[in-house]
Amino acid sequence: MNDTLTPSTADGLAPQGDADPLDPPYNHHHPKKGLGALALGAVGVVYGDIGTSPLYAMKEVFVGHHPLAVDLLHINGVISLIFWSLIVVVSCKYVFLILRADNKGEGGSLALLALIQRRTGGGKWSKSLVLLGVLATSLFFGDCMITPAISVLSAVEGLATVETGFAPFVLPTAIIILVALFIIQSYGTDFIGRFFGPIMTVYFIALSVLGVISIVANPEILWALNPIWAARFVLHDPMLAFLALGSVVLALTGAEALYADMGHFGAKPIQWAWVFLIFPALMLNYMGQGALMIRSPEAAANPFFLMASEAWRLPLVILATLATVIASQAVITGAFSVVQQAVQLGLMPRLRIDHTSASTAGQIYIGSVNWSLMIMVILLVLMFGESSNLAAAYGIAVTGTMFITTCMLAVLLFRVWNWPKWVGALVLALFLLFDALYFASNLTKVPDGGWFPLLIGLTAFTLLTTWARGRALMQARMKEAAMPVQVFVRSAVNSATRVPGTAVFMTSSPHGVPHALLHNLKHNKVLHERVILLTVKIADMPYVDEPGRAKIEDIGQGFYRMLLVYGFMEDPDVPLALKMTDECGADFRMMDTSFFLARQTLIASSRPGMALWREKLFAWMLRNAESAMEFFRLPTNRVVELGSQVEI
DSSP states (O other), X not given: OOSOOOGGGTTTEEOTTSSOOOOOOOOOOOOOOOHHHHHHHHHHHTSHHHHTGGGTHHHHHHHSSSOOOOSHHHHHHHHHHHHHHIIIIIIIIIITTGGGOOBTTBOSHHHHHHHHHHHHTOOTTHHHHXXXXXXXXXXXXXXXXXXXXXXXXXXXXXXXXXXXXXXXXXXXXXXXXXXXXHHGGGGOSTTGGGGXXXXXXXXXXXXXXXXXXXXXXXGGGGGGGSHHHHXXXXXXXXXXXXXXXXXXXXXXXXXXXXXXXXXXXXXHHHHHHIIIIIHHHHHHHHHHHHHHHHHOGGGGGSHXXXXXXXXXHHHHHHHHHHHHHHHHHHHHHHHHHHHHHHHHTTSSOOOOOEEOOSSOTTOEEOHHHHHHHHHHHHHHHHHHOSHHHHHHHSSHHHHXXXXXXXXXXXXXXXXXXXXXXXHHHHHHHHHHHHHHHHHHHHHTTIIIIIHHHHHHHHHHHHHHHHHHHHHHHHHHXXXXXXXXXXXXXXXXXXXXXXXXXXXXXXXXXXSSOOHHHHHHHXXXXXXXEEEEEEEEEEOSSXXXXXXXXEEEEEEETTEEEEEEEEOTTSOOOHHHHHHTOOSSSSOOOGGGEEEEEEEEEEEOOSSOXXXXXXXXXXXXXXXXXXXXXXXXXXXXXXXXXEXXXXXX
């Protein structure tokens, strides 16, 4: 093998699990605010997606791809299904159970995966769990594209209920709003975000008021909360009820966001907001829409906006549009966070990540992700044209992710929390019943648009697994030719000229001699007075406190092995970490320090590794990864890059 480093080092980023398990000090990094303020923030960020579901869920059930008769049986049956689905799936599963599974304060599929692996030590299910986590992350990207498209389009379609002449302007208006939304991302949402909570609170109050006014006119709709109505609906026409689940599930979209956004607010504010505002507002509005359709079956064409009188319809359209923009903003921000976690955990190549807030670590911007999302969202709007058509594509990604979360929850209940088997089995059986039925129903929508999120998920899964596999192969090749540090030091210090200054060699392996060091010695025949063999490891926790950041070993003869540990929600800052270190002799001065990186060129290998097309894909991803110099915030005028070749 030629002189080389691993893919992330030209970077020095250790693959997850490569070093000895670490559990350094951490903190949750939740905002230090009162419960009320945090709950208000959760209303604005966490509940935007599920909060905008009333705009299109009931409409899609009754006039969508599998329309139902607008009569008492079907109206009450659908509302009963929505109510008990929100109780079991959202309330029980997510709000009161999954939110307990915090990984040092953070949530989401990747955080849950890291939590389980750390607490169980991996085991025989490790590879399967990793694949499940990667698959859930892949499906999430499809959800990130469809949510802004369907939410904004469904809100703007309310213009047609104000005046039919507005119909031709719906599509252009929606596109303009979406383009503007993505353009402002680079400026950050720190300032705008302050208004998210109050605006969404007004929106949820409006949902409640509209629902109550409509329910007062037909109070018998309250009987729909009885599960007997759901049973009657299913027994009356089992196949039609099964197909209707594909639309009913639209009322649950956004449930995953409760867990994914836990790190911003903590579990309790999210739970309080759900119990005291979000859940009541949603059910009042759904029942209000049902009461309206009992009075006027033709209102099924757009029951959300037709609940309002003509005088209030335009303000409602404006408020709903603001709510959908906020919901879309939350999804886009979530995409940035998931991509950052995937990069740190070694599932994606390095990307340029900009921080848009000096005070809030979670406020980040990833340009490549932002513009890719914008292009795909605009294409979706143009391809499908109406929110009803988009609803056919919506649901598969959501239900797929829910099903995967339940599978991971099974490992959590039995291996981490050690629940009694019979209790865990009953709970999981209930969750799996709902998840399996909803997912199976959504599979029937594949020909009508459900293929899109599956295609996006498959593409993302291929990219993530190709990168992870390529990194593993390169790491293995490097280990094969690794030389023990002690052997190298004894032979090198007597044969090479020592020059003033400090040399930092980035290496992904905390063992052996970096090939960049061998490469440099072979060509330049010098060693610096102080040589740091530096590895950056991403721990399976979101944040690491400074006391546990650096681990240093004095090898002797001016050689030091340094391991810097960061959480998967943090950005490595190597110069800052070096300045805070006082265990390597004299203080570090950047003007006397040189950083040595390696840039690899992949060449064909006769050894079995990956399929040729995946090797080419990995090579392309490697070439387009962000510079390690920027990723680790190294001073631009103190970096030396060495070219190398590697076979995988």
